[in-house]
Amino acid sequence: MNKVYLDNNATTMIDPEAYEAMLPFLGENFGNPNSLHSYGNATHAALGRAMDQLYAGIGAKDSDDIVVTSCATESNNWVLKGVYFDILKEQKNGKNRIIVSSVEHPAVGATAAFLESLGVEVTRLDVDHNGLVSPQALKSVIGDDVALVSVMNANNETGVIFDIKSMAEIAHAYGALFHTDAVQAVGKIPVNVAESNVDFLSFSAHKFHGPKGVGGLYIKNSRELTPLLHGGEHMGGRRSGTLNVAGIVAMGKALENSVKFLDFERSQVRRLRDKLEDAILEMSDTYVVGDRQVRVPNTILASIKGVEGEAMLWDLNQAGIAASTGSACASESLESNPIMEAIGADAELAHTALRLSLSRFTTEAEIDYAIEVIKKATNRLRAISSSFSYAPSWHKSGL
Incomplete structure (x- = not known):
């Protein structure tokens, strides 16, 4: 058959080159990168190369942060809940509202609903008959009370691409942050965070021929964002947990190859x-x-x-x-x-x-x-x- x-x-199936790149770190190079001995040090060069591949793959600058997470679901949760603790909980500058599209992945949609249960006002943007969210729809409902706008880069079911650059501009004009779930865009279309001017961008390796269990969050200009996970000083104190070295190395290689293709x-x-x-x-x-x-x-x-x-x-x-x-x-x-x-x-x-x-x-x-x-x-x-x-x-x- x-x-x-x-x-x-x-x-997606894992890219054969990404698979080969991760194997040494599932075997002889098993050290914890935060350890000071030679086993830990043996991971550093490959980790540095992988992070360079991630920055280049989405057009991030040295002044930005890319924090490795377990997946885009974690990244999405971190942005929305981080903004809640940083802005929404105390209604700083009178901001107590977020805007999301009505067709977001549940990692955003369900998190928005959770924030709603905590008293945050959530506005949901409808799509037209082609599955598109228009910048005009955002402009018609946004105001100075909005802390965050979260609209996906490309829809996971239809594949429809949203104009996130225009929507980010609208959000910024009202003093709001802009986040995009770019899981279905990275590796399929050009993604450049500098050009789109987003504040946060989530991605997941297994959607562009990397392994499961590893993803990332781009944070513009390394802005402060209350961590989702506490416990250690990993990833500069932003995301606690021993690094998934094999996954990070494979993710970097998979993204580099996806951009080439x-x-x-x-x-x-x-x-x-x-x-x-x-x-x-x-x-x-x-x-x-x-x-x-x-x-x-x-x-x-x-x-x-x-x-x-x-x-x-x-x-x-x-x-x-x-x-x-x-x-x-x-x-x-x-x-x-x-x-x-x-x-x-x-x-x-x-x-x-x-x-x-x-x-x-x-x-x-x-x-x-x-x-x-x-x-x-x-x-x-x-x-x-x-x-x-x-x-x-x-x-x-x-x-």
Whole structure:
């Protein structure tokens, strides 16, 4: 049976070079980098090189901080909760509100809801039918009472890219900080923190062919931010916990290689994505969320009318194809896709969501096979559907 992995927005295979780079630190070079003996010192050169790769990979300056975390979920929590303790709790300068988009990853969305339970006012920005949050929408609700705006760089389900540079400018004009969850952007499109002028940026290694269990938080100009984890002087006292040397080294190499392959992402990965997307749209009553020109090159969120997302996943899995109905962090839930609901799809349509996400390791033969299987599965599932009826104009007229 063929095996095809089209769930790269959930996690990616590790880059072979990143894998090789981490192996020495899982074996003979096992020392704690904070130890003063030779075992600890043996890790320092590789750690320094990895940190240089991270700074270069997102365009950070020497005056900035990149703090290594366990994942972007930790980074996101740290920003929102740090701003709570630094500003919101005491309502400094009258600031007691944060703004987030309605389609943030739960690592931001659930943390915002937690702050709301502590008395923080949370404003949620709606998206349009293409899944976009506009800078104008932010401008219409922001005020001097806002401490933080958090809007993702690219959506984890649709791949839609948000104009974070414009939104950061708006936030700063009102004295607010700006954070972006860039998990689905780093390694797929150019990310430059100096150009976008964000104050905080979260990323996670396993989304750009690094290992799981390691990520980072960019902090502009090394500004103060109350730590999420206390206990030691690691990472300059900003984030306690013995460093994951192997993970950091692999993350640095994975990011360096991902940046090298950005042109390949723009050309070849996009070409294969578009080929798969075109094949889906050739079928009747299908829809893909978001203009492909404003999406990261690898992502499709499609709806195939009359086909439950979970049923499609079953057929795909039986054929050796990995995909999803949305965020892996919510994959155990059989509720309708929240992004589909956010763009205005009805409940029935929201249950048909199918997310397909490629990587630079995806081949043309795999896409050809996936197209064949998806078409066969669609025909089979529609044939046994009690609700599907042929309506050839559906996918052209929108939701």
